[in-house]
Amino acid sequence: MSLTRYKKKRDFTQTSEPKGEKKKKGVAPLTFVIQRHDASRLHYDFRLELDGVLKSWAIPKGPSLDPADKRLAMMVEDHPLEYGKFSGSIPKGNYGAGTVDIWDYGTYTPDGVTKRADYEKHLREHLEKGDLKFTLKGKKLQGSFALVQMKRAEEGNAWLLIKHRDEHATKGYDIESVKPARPHGKKVWGKADPEAPKEKEKAKKPEPSALKSVRSGKAHKYKEFIEPMAAQTREQPFDDAAWVFEIKWDGYRAVAEIGKKEKRLYSRNGLSFESLYPDVFDALDKIKEPAILDGEIVVLDENDRPSFQKLQQYGENPTLPIIYYVFDILSHKGKSLTSVPLLERKEILAKLLPKDHEIIRYSDHVEEHGKRVFQHAVELGVEGVIAKKADSLYNPGRRTYDWLKIKNLNTQEAVVAGYTAPRRSRKHIGALILGIYKRGKLIYIGHTGTGFTDKLLKEVYGALQPLVRETSPFQEKIPFNAPVTWVEPRLVCEVKFAELTDEGILRQAVFMGMRIDKAPKEVDHLDVEEAATAEKAKKGKKTGRTGKAAKATAKPASRQATKTARKKTTEDTHEGTIRVDGHEVKLTNQNKLYFPKDGITKGQVVAYYNSISKYILPYLKDRPESLKRNPNGIEDKGFYHKDAAEDAPSFVDSITLYSEGARKDIDYILCNNKATLLYMNNLGCIEVNPWCSRTKSLDNPDYLVLDLDPSDKNTFNQVVDTALAVKEVLDKAGAVGYCKTSGASGLHIYVPLAAKYDYDQARMFAELVAHHAQELVPRFTTLERSLNQRKGRLYIDYLQNKRGQTLASVYSMRPVPGATISTPLEWKEVKHGLHPSDFTMETLPKRLEKKGDLFKPVLGKGIDIAKCLKKMEGGA
The missing domain is CATH 3.30.470.30 (DNA ligase/mRNA capping enzyme)
Incomplete structure (x- = not known):
């Protein structure tokens, strides 16, 4: 029990929240506090004193005295005891920015324990078990409650706060109708103060940047x-x-x-x-x-x-x-x-x-x-x-x-030549316009609008104002889709970028900072071009002009894995180039058998994707791809290849994302056109595995997924029964779900979110649905992730809802005997007798002609999780 995470998230020069230290155990009554936190989303923070700190949970809808309300409570970092007395405003730009009011406070005791000396030992043991029972003695909340950890939450932080039935229970309790015990300041109830107290800002003036x-x-x-x-x-x-x-x-x-x-x-x-x-x-x-x-x-x-x-x-x-x-x-x-x-x-x-x-x-x-x-x-x-x-x-x-x-990383110093106007809620600057000097002339190399904090935008904007000029510093005319303010080219910044186009433009440039140590006229070359020129002179042969080359050397391990996986088998000589939407796509070894028992070749796999491309591409566009490659067919193990964009043709779009696991940037392919799809197929991608989120909202999935994963002992009829149990839960919650075959042995159920929620929220709701569905079919299902603990039962997997996780796309072929296809279903088809083997590359095209794209609503209007939770928790 440490305050390290609490302190790490806060800048105590900017916020009046207490820094605090862990207190020694005492004999005084244990305290609790409930704080109404009007931040980016209104929620209530529920805190219990234990072992010298405040154990803390964030409750979106707040606690309730109604036993019918099972309130979701997300466990967060420990807080210092002094935080129990904190009320006030947390400045914009800081963690938890918004207004905090003390809604209720008092003391509490663990149920079933009479001696004060035993309180914390008992609470500690039951906290570890995920089952706390206690009695509150507050100004507003009194009586017996339980905090129950939800089964197999991935981070272990999803709990339910439940009121026990006693004399304090109140049916139809509405927390928002009750004012705080100690509101902060003189403000309109329910509206957060926009800024922190000015006294705090004056207390310590930081050194200038x-x-x-x-x-x-x-x-x-x-x-x-x-x-x-x-x-x-x-x-x-x-x-x-x-x-x-x-x-x-x-x-x-x-x-x-x-x-x-x-x-x-x-x-x-x-x-x-x-x-x-x-x-x-x-x-x-x-x-x-x-x-x-x-x-x-x-x-x-x-x-x-x-x-x-x-x-x-x-x-x-x-x-x-x-x-x-x-x-x-x-x-x-x-x-x-x-x-x-x-x-x-x-x-x-x-x-x-x-x-x-x-x-x-x-x-x-x-x-x-x-x-x-x-x-x-x-x-x-x-x-x-x-x-x-x-x-x-x-x-x-x-x-x-x-x-x-x-x-290892593509970085470039650039002269700031101007900036575009901001859009929507953004302030000060939309994007910086960048250039370098060549033979004394300023040449346009692109723009950057990402990598800024609000504070940094304001600071850079202020630095540019004395430099504003009427005309462009570039000799050539540069078109922009927003109003431009030109400046004298006197400031230098540094950006990182994905690649350099054939026209010499930086793609996906991200602002890293200003280079106060560089004069603009010193910025007279592109590093990636200089590197290519040097390599060409060294090797005596032509070197391409792509910025990917500099990054390619950063991945020797992945390339070696690729080489190792490409075991030499009998090679066919059938090669050719096809023209797809104006792009030349090279196809190789089209006669190689990919499905030996079915007689299906690599060429037939490519032909299948070519024929259904208009249906699958909407589900792939702008989503990072984790390539699963089987270049020698399904009887070879194959390998995963995430960092796949570096050697791709120019028609392949990509995005560079930092991987915490790999501790480096990964160049993901974006399958945005048919040519890219066929290029991936030619690499040996029998199946296609996109992220659940798109590049414009990488932290917000377009849908959540429940993966029904049967064991060898489950029948497919039991998979069907589980899917119908999930549908029953979704129906009661007022949510819609769309079912497809996994293409292998299970079913996938997708719930549209329209990128309104982050992955944590999606996973939280998915777990809640999985929890209730498992209770409907407990005999043959489980929420146990460990294979050893499943004991031959079907696993309802909600943990796929995490940034970077992938599942086989709808209409994707699967590398299993029969070349089955992940196929969307009407719910009336989800009944006993259904089987994934019914949907293959032979049958799907005709099905599409007859039924069209049944999965289209998955990319449409998303559900309202708050309304669904209300129906699930309160039966409203």
Whole structure:
């Protein structure tokens, strides 16, 4: 029981919520508090004192005195005891922004326990079991209650709060008709205060950000300074005994000059860092001998990885962990070392720097094994590696091929040329318009509208206002679909992006921060083009102009897995190219048997998808695809391939998303056209597996899914009975569900949500439906996820409702004997005698002609979960 999660979510310089510490156990009565929290969605927070903290649950509809109301309660992080006295406003932009009122408070006791000394032990044991029974003695709520954990909630945080029948029970209880015991401030009841108290804002004024400091002139620029040596760009990592390899840190390049009495710290263009990063500047005192150092200032995120975006916030949050990684030394004790070989310089540097210092750290290297270092960089999720010739000399101000940067992520510095007007509720800026200089002219390279916080939008907008001009800084005319404000091209930002188009435009550019250390005229090349040019010169052959090349090296493990999986079998020579909607799609090995017992070839699989493409594509469009590839047919195990967009043709759309599990960016294919669908089929994709959400709302699924997964001991009639039980629950809740065969052994039931809810909310409702359905057919069903615990029963799987999870799409073929198809059903067809083998690539086209697309409503109007919960919980 810790307050770590509570503290991690809050910035106590911005909110008046108590910081709190865990209290020791006492003998006083245990307390409870209920707070009405008018945040993005109104809810009530129910808190019980236990083991020195407040165990906490968020209750969307609030507690009730009516035993018929089974209120959903989502367990959240522990809160400090002081929070029980908190009421007030949490400022916009902070976790839980909105107004908090104390609705009720008092004491409580566990049911069935008489001695105070035994209270917490009993409560702790029953909390662990997921079954708490207690009696409240509050101003409004009194009597016996139960908190019951819902079966097999994935995170274990979904509970039900239930009022027991006693003299305090009240039928038809309406919590919103009862005013708080201690409302906050003088406000209209039911409306949240829009902003936090101004006194809080005045209490502590944070340091200005780097951008603000430069604008205000607080960060001065030195007239005389040393411009550090720079690296050329290369695409591929390599091994070479004559080279050493270092991690490429994602921060601000910084030169430190340390004299006997004075010291300086500045950027590559001479901008003083002394007031911006005072902790680093002060730490230079630990270096006891005169020296000139070259390194990188970085700030670490919560996963101890360098974050350029966090570095931008450092002035306003100086508690962030900051490090000066030093990788070179130019001078020592007044003697220049620029003509000394690199390894000798680093040996001097390592001896000079303080050991195990919190801020100043030596940036080590690995000799020869560049590929291994690069793979390590990929696993760490850092920007890439720097390769340096072991005997290279230091050439200040020069970009040289003795140093090479090899990127794991596609990043690019860009000049800000203007911005588009914001749309809908967004403020200040819609997107920044970006360019680079080529032969003295500013060239358009794209725009970025993502990666901003509200605060950052305001700050960048403020920095651009003094630079506004009437005309475009570009010579060519650039069309935009929103009004444009042009600015003098004096500011530089950094973006990450998915790829570079043939026209030299950055696709899916994401704003990372402003580069206060770069002059606009220095931004005179595209890194991915430079890397391709260097690789072409090295190899003596043509290199493509795609930005995917730089990222391709970041995935050696996945490519190796691909090669391993492609076992050489008897290869057919049948190849050809077909033209699909103006795109050339190459098809190979079309005579290869994919379903040996059925005599179905790869070409027939491609032909099937070609024939039903207009039906399946609406369910694939703009959804990341996790490719399941069976290039040698269904009798080979096959493999999953998520990171599949890097080598795809130009007609294949993609999206780059960071994977927490893989700790790197993943390039997902988006199947947005028929050519892409057939390209995937040609890769060996017998089945198609899209996400439940689309790119414009990745955290909000368009539907939830219940996967009825039978064991070997279940009959398909029992699968049908379970589906009908789910339908009964949905009908009572006023929700609609649409059934399809999985194409293998089960059934899938989809409930449309229209992207109105996030995955947690979808999964919560799916679990509730699964819970009630399982109670209708308990003899042969289970909610146990573990195969060992299912004991031959059908598993009602609601855990598929999670970002990144996939199921076989409707109309997808399945890699099982018979080449069955995942087929939508009318509910009147869901009856005993139904079987998935009835729906194959032979029968489905005729069925589509007759019935049309039965699944279309799944992408239509979504259900109202709140109304459904009300019917399920209250019987209304």
